[in-house]
Amino acid sequence: MGCGRPRLQPALPGPAGSSSAGAAAAPCSTDSAIAEADRGSPGCGRQLPGAADAMDLHRSQEVLQEIRLPALHSWKKRIMRFKNGIITSMYPAGPSSWLIVVVGVMSSTYGKMDPSLGIIARISETLDMMGRMSSQTKTVVSGVLFGTGLWVALIITMRCSLKVLLSYHGWMFAEHGKMGRATRIWMAMVKILSCRKPTLYSFQTCLPRLPVPxxxxxxxxxxxxxxxxxxxxxxxxxxxxxxxxxxxxxxxxxxxxxxxxxxxxxxxxxxxxxxxxxxxRGPLMVNSNYFSMDLLYLTPSHIQAARAGNTIHAILLYRRELDQEKIKPILLGATVPLCSAQWERMFNTSRIPGEEADTLQHIQDSRHIVVYHRGRYFKVWLYHDGRLLRPREMEQQMQRILDDPSEPQAGEEKLAALTAADRVPWARCRKAYFGRGKNKQSLDAIERAAFFVTLDDTEQGYRKEDPETSMDSYAKSLLHGRCFDRWFDKSFTFIIFKNGKIGINAEHSWADGPIVIHFWEKIVATDCFQLGYTEDGHCKGDTNPGIAYPTRLQWDIPEECQEVIETSLSSAALLAHDVDLHSFPFDSFGKGLIKKCRTSPDAFVQLVLQLAHYRDMGKFCLTYEASMTRLFREGRTETVRSCTTESCNFVLAMVDPTQTVEQRLRLFRLASEKHQHLYRLAMTGAGxxxxxxxxxxxxxxxxxxxxxxxxxxxEPWRLSTSQTPLQHVGLFDFNKNPEYVSSGGGFGPVADDGYGVSYIIVGENLISFHISSKFSSPETDSHRFGRHVKQAMMDIIALFGLRSNSRK
CATH class of the missing domain: 1.10.275.20 (Choline/Carnitine o-acyltransferase)
Structure with missing residues (x-):
């Protein structure tokens, strides 16, 4: 799987005093910061006579501090990982259970009972042959050894029992709302065996393997x-x-x-x-990477640096929880666990191009991020005095980058276009021009960063006065931007726009959409409900002038490499300009009304898409709906083939004026039930x-x-669809906070003459759609398809005699 998880050396800092977290107050500009730090100056002024020795001593103390703190942080993480590994290996038992078992065995032994059926006596005889021990010592040691063995056997038995129980999936095929006695007993046994509070990876060894149909x-x-x-x-x-x-x-x-x-x-x-x-070997941009948006109607702060400060801090808090395995594993029905393996490579990960195949480079820890703004790359340290930068301090760092007047170096501005186009030219270029010197150091800084950040100089997001154009522009910016202002190889690029709107562009090989959405929902909720802003829109807290300025990455890009960059940019721009992307919120009704139809909201939307596609194209096509197989260990995705004989019969009835409402409803029920059955088969390994x-x-x-x-x-998938599932339904109450609704996310078209459709069912009254196709195809039109989707939604709900919401 990729290149594994190598342990790499941390990125080297820049010139002395220029990037260390404990450096003196930074001078007026980035370039002068290095020069002034080398002279030991506390600011822009001239160094005072006789202060050289004091400043040298001060610098030595800072250097020692910056050596000590990262080493201490690294050892803390190692100890924490070791502790978490031990606890996870004991699951579903706990550390205290060992003491209970051993004390129970010893108590029985001293009570003249032998729970071991003679095994303790044999262990005692073996110990007597090995050396001199008193009778009491042999009894204690034998009892502890037997108790430990019994404890390990109990853990293995409990784990195997839980794995057998989790291999049963009959509960998924039961009629909705009806649970048989066998299923209730099964669920109770699963809860009993997994009653101890699980950590993120507790269930991994208890999950069954994916069966081969x-x-x-x-x-x-x-x-x-x-x-x-x-x-x-x-x-x-x-x-x-x-x-x-x-x-x-x-x-x-x-x-x-x-x-x-x-x-x-x-x-x-x-x-x-x-x-x-x-x-x-094709481009990641548009073809593979996907995006996720900010809140639809609300922007907590319109100050770009402030929004960046809060959300980057929230991301780092999430990373800390991930490192400590404090993120709760996802349980279906609060009982059945899903695999958590995909979380492992969320941070400190980059896709490395190769001529025949890429590899995934993941390092255990990274103490910096790289920020792109106006054609320049900046390295920003995440720690100061051994702690994470606070939101206001991170805002300060982002503002320093925004205020920096320096110009891009030759070839620097459009460098990331290499990651947007075909992989082979990028692999050859990387090998030829980025294998040594300052280019290697700067590229290492990007690839070993915790994640990549873009301070975008455009304004995006939903505008009430022009919702269609604004949402389309927002989606396209997140999907591909200008083709050179996102590092498409990073596990994710975090984007902050000039007006405070945010978004994310995620690379696909390391994980699937639900993992990123889980993370993204937590970040947005932490930003809004936990961190918050002052009345004037800044992050809470105080600035800290003692934190060193971000460091400009240095490049020496030859003309031959610049030609490759321009060629890659031209290729990527053609691909980006060909994307016809239409994003819109559908708020006439949502999950609340669909549930009154007594059908699955996902099945309802899938039948809407079948009807819309037939009206759009006049024919049926092979349809892909992404499902997941995370009920099994290391499961990823499976396909639900949503175009079925039953769905086609329903669609044909909808376009046939001679069919009655009763006939259409009957066919709808059959098609919906068939879709749900196929989805369950896909989830349970029978795809x-x-x-x-x-x-x-x-x-x-x-x-x-x-x-x-x-x-x-x-066979081409001319209709590729995916539901973006809500992961954190308990983060906040949609009814009390109706403005805090997600816009969801989307992806590019899969087929040149087809559609890509992503949708998210938010709360009770909103479904957001993202439709993509290609302008170059004479058969497709994303806006036309969007109109068909809206009409199909209204036509199907009308079959049930239900009225849509009056709110628009």
Whole structure:
């Protein structure tokens, strides 16, 4: 999986006194800061006579302090990780349980009872052969050893029992609102075995492995999914190919896949990460990276530096909780845990380009971030006097960058365009021009940073007077910006706009959307409800002139490299300008009204998309809806093929004026139930596409051609959809804070002639949509599709005789 998790040396600081967290008060500009610090000056003025010795001593103390504090911080993190590892390895038991078991064994022994059935006596005899011990010492040691062994056996038994229980997924297929006695007993047993307060990674070893479906089952479900999309003759040909595969080649490939599933933690994840993400040679921008927006209607502070100060501090608080494993694992129904493995590489991670494949570089800790503003890169230390910079101090650092008058160095301004275009030119350029000297030091500073920050000089966000244009512009800015002002290789780029609006652009290989959304919701809530702002919009607290200025990264980019940068920028700009992105909030009704229809909100929206697509294109298409397999260890995603025979029948009934409302409602129920069934199959490891993908990988390893697999994996997803799930429903009450609603996030189009649709169901009365396509396709139009979505929403809810909200 990528390049593993190497332990790397921390990035070297800049010139003496220029970037250390304990340096003297910074002078008037970044360039003069270095010169003045080298002279030992406390400010912009001339050094006083006779002060040199005092300043040298002061500098020595500061250097020693800056050596001691990071080392102390590093050791604290190591001890904390070790402690958390021990506690996690004991789960579902706890450290105190060892003492209880040992004391119980010893009490029984002294009470003339032998709970060990003679094992303690055998241990005592063995100890007597090893050396001289008193009888009492042998009894105590034997009892402790047996008690410890019994305790370990109990932990293993409890863990295996919990894994067996979590392998049961029948509860997902029960009728909504109806729970059988067997399910109640099962749920009670899961709660009993996992009653101890879990940390983020407590359940990892208790989660079952992803099962490998039977080839015949997968082939059957595949044929069922493409039946409504193919003409009769094409379907007969595909059926012949599929049946031949299921009988002949399929079982041979399945044997190797089964073998892998026995020794690999997850038979899909490593191949999915490598072949779908890291071996992709196309641009990450638009094609892979995705974005998430700020609050829709509210901006807590319009001061750019202040919003940056609070939110960066909130991000660092989240990182601290992650390091300490204090983030609660996500439990479905407050009982069933989801895998937490994807959190591990959220921070201090960068994707490193390679000519054949990229790698993921993750370091254990990083004490700085890199900030981009107006073509310049700045390194900002996150700690001062051994503590995190406070929000007001971070605001001060951001304001210093905003006020810095220096100009970009040659080739610096558009350098990040290398990360926006094809991977091979970037890999070759990195190897040729960034392997030594100041270029290597500066690139290391970016790649080893905790995350990347862009202080954007444009204003974005929802504007009531022009909601359509403003939201479209906001979405496009987060998806690709100007193609050179986001570092698309970082795990995420945090963006703060001139008017205080924020957003995030996330790289996809290290984790999927729900992980980033969980993090993002917590950041926005911490910013608004925990940190807050003063009446004039600044961060709370005081500035600190003793904190050194951010350090400009230094570059020496030759003309040959600058030519590659310009070429990459031209390529990336063509891709960015081709994106037709339409984002809009739908507030006529939401989840509250949909629930009155007694159907799943997700199934409702998926049927809306099917109806909208048919009206838009006049035909059905292969539809991708992202699901997850995190009920299993190291699970990632699976595909729900939302275009089914049942959904097509419903759509055709909706466009047929001769059909009655009762007939349409009956077909709606059938289509909704089928969609929910497919979603549950995908979540429980019985999906279609990941299994076929892995069979295809095995066939490539064995150099065996499969016409069936080749055709399946070549089929385009002309409608690619994803729901952005709310992760922190308890952070605040939507009813009491109706203005604190999320805008969600989105992604670029998957097919050149198709649509990408992301949606988020917020509260009871809002659903936000993000629709992407390409201007170059004569068949697609994101705004036209958006109008069809709105109309389909209204038409379907009208079937139930329900009225939409009057609020707009």
């Amino acid at each position: 039977a080839v015949k089952d997968t082939v059957h479900r595949y044929l069922e999914s493409v039946r409504p999309l193919m003409k009769e003759q094409d379907f007969k040909r595909m059926t012949a190919l599929a049946q031949d595969f299921a009988v002949n080649l399929g079982p041979k490939l399945q044997w190797y896949l089964k073998l892998k599933s026995w020794w690999a933690t997850n038979y899909v994840t490593d191949w999915w990460e490598e072949y779908v993400y890291l071996r992709g 279609i596409d990941r299994h076929l993908f892995c069979l295809y990988v095995v066939s490539k390893y064995l150099a065996v051609e499969s016409p069936f697999l080749k055709e399946v994996l070549a």
